[in-house]
Amino acid sequence: MAMRELVTGGAACAVPGSSSSSNPLGALANALIGSSSKTQERLQEVPTSTPVTSEPNFYAETDNHLGALPGSEFDQSLLPPNAQGSEFLRGFRSADQNGFTDAWDEIQHQSDGPPFDHFYDRAAAPQLQPTLDGPPQRVLSSFLHSFVESSRSGIPFHPAALPLLGLSEGDKKCIRDRSSIMARHFFADQSEDFINAQVNTLLSSLEIDSDARGKGPLPGRFRELEDYWNESQSMRNTGPHPADGWVAEYGQHRAAHGDPDAWAHSFEQQHGANGWASEFEREQVLLTSGDQMRGGNISNLAAMEQTRMLAQTLAQNHDPKFQNSRFLQFVSKMSRGELIIDDNQVKPATLPASGDWASEYQQQYNNGPAWADEFARNELSRGPEGWADEFAAAQEQQGSVDDQWVNEFSKLHVGDWAEEFGQQISEGAFDTSGDSWANAYDEFLNEQVVAKVRSDASRGVYVFSDMNPYVGHPNPLKEGQELFRKGLLSEAVLALEAEVLKNPENSEGWRLLGIAHAENDDDQQAIAAMMRAHEAEPTNLEVLLSLGVSHTNELEQAAALKYLYGWLRHHPKYGTIAPPELSDSLYYADVARLFVEAARLSPEDADVHIVLGVLYNLSRQYDKAIESFQTALKLKPQDYSLWNKLGATQANSVQSADAILAYQRALDLKPNYVRAWANMGISYANQGMYEESVRYYVRALAMNPKADNAWQYLRISLSSASRNDMLEACDSRNLDVLQKEFPL
């Protein structure tokens, strides 16, 4: 039964640190549905609203039971008689009652022998009042069975004088609770008064105080089950059948997932607007559009329409009991429980503290497709049907629309973030000030991205832009190259992103994207893009050099060395002088020696001098690096990035005045070179000219508001320039204000 897969949900549903069988929800599901293998067998014990014959061949009667189940006429009003959906619901209900019998059996103090014996007895000699003698447990068992049987013919239950049973408080409570629950189930077609009367009769016979019902925690393993049943049974007074309640809740649950505003909004309200929330909202919009799209794929439109009607009807139930249903609360409670358990541990798989929504969301997407598959398979084996198709199709589409986001989402180490959040809240580190929280959170998220990119072990994760007008462009690569040539870096980035989304194996698209990001002063994204380019084309020299440069900028010595050596290895001319065995254990000195040799071999090759210059930067031999770049510039005076490299080297060796001249040359050649503008700002700041530096940072940011480094440096310069009045504009990234205040 596919529903069971959803509820038991596998590992993602499990409470961490426990097996899924001890997961309360799993227990609930097991008790409700029972093992699918015994379903057929158990169906026969299900009490039905039709009087049961007492023939000995009771167990042979299998065919009519499904049709005779209470509430099945309700399905038929919504679904055609042969619809799988109806079949599904009916099977579901019978399973409910089935598990219910399990629960009933359980209270009979198992020592009592096989719980079915009474059925055999009854088949042999039908009677409504069993003999009430023998040991207490036997008496109780018989008595309870007589209660059950009274339900079969719908007649009032007769009280009986019982011998002293010696029931403990726990036993009484157990019987009280279970009998009330079951009575409501058995007498589905009877009035509430009748049910209460039945239960009271039973309880008074057993000398159990019926008023104490529901007080205090319930004993036994199935407490959550009890809660749920209490809830669903009381709900049933307003609805046609308990299983409908379940389905309705499920439908409602789905509807809630499909409502982007409610979710994203409340999140935003709680935690302040930030990139994450808006991304989430956007994804929800995508989801919704996915929902709409699925309509097109369905062959059986009539069935779809009916299912939709069912879902709508159920979702429109505004009964507060529905809205506050125990089941929904239970799911939430569970995830909150995880928050506490995992507070001090990072468990990305379970997403501890990010609150209900994150784990629910993740769960939904981890499990959703699997469930849909299972469901589809089950349904298809019984013959294709719109219901299953719709589900499978919808899940598939959501999957594809969502894949990218989900990947990104999981790669961001939400677990870490969630943990951080939980910790900070518990520490009270961030009081009520939403701003500081949001900032710290933003910062932390950035760090996460940086950390991911920086850690050599894990690949840099490329983060795509939100709204990309170039998606769907007929030739985004050409467009991107054109934009790049014009110096419109941020636009070029978008077009190139569209290209690599379209052709993920296009090394040139990734390479140019990486270059655009580097020039846009975003090394993290540059590295991420270049890694993809490197993957697609491992021997591309420009890619290797770029990776070497970016890692040098990020102070990643080992990684930088690896790529720079790779450049030499794959160079058609110098590859021969690079022994392949060296790449296993790279030492700076060896690599530098090889490059010096290469430069000696062909002093006219600017590229060798460039790589050598980068290499000297790595070892902070700035004078040698400057020399190498100057040599290269004689050969390639129009290379703006080379001028910038020279400037950066000079700046890092505290020759800021010279650096500014070099940057100026770069900017003459490429006016939109964001990195050079930002470097200008750094050089002014390092000379203590903070107000000047602010103007350059603002200029850089006006061209690329995503240059996080520049924002950080701008903030430092503003404080150093005693321009605290502008910090707010900086923190809110209000470029209009900043540009007006600091024109260049």
Place this chain on the structure above:
Amino acid sequence: MADSTQLKSDALLEQMKQHLSTDAGKAVVKKLGLVYQINIAPKKMGFDEVTYTVDLKKGEVTKGSYEGGKPDATFTFKDDDFVKVATGKMNPQIAFMRGLMKVKGSLSAAQKFTPDLFPKPSKM
């Protein structure tokens, strides 16, 4: 020479050392007049820590513990976290609250340890 065990922080502190000889650097020395000792751990605090003394009285950055008495404040970082704080990616208060920065010594001296003391690395 560079090898795989080199710290990112080495590059920043090297730059700091040179920076203190410039006018801007001298201004910092004049303004602060404090001595910081910084312990940097490659991976985990307490393991293989490298100690630097940033003497903002004399305007010097040296490897090793401060020899002229007791530093005004001593910080302990992991390599990556020091880089984040020194380049303004993470503010020192947050680093402290998260336990990513440990502080010993005078609190008022520690509070003057801000990213603007450090020169910013330029990018190629």
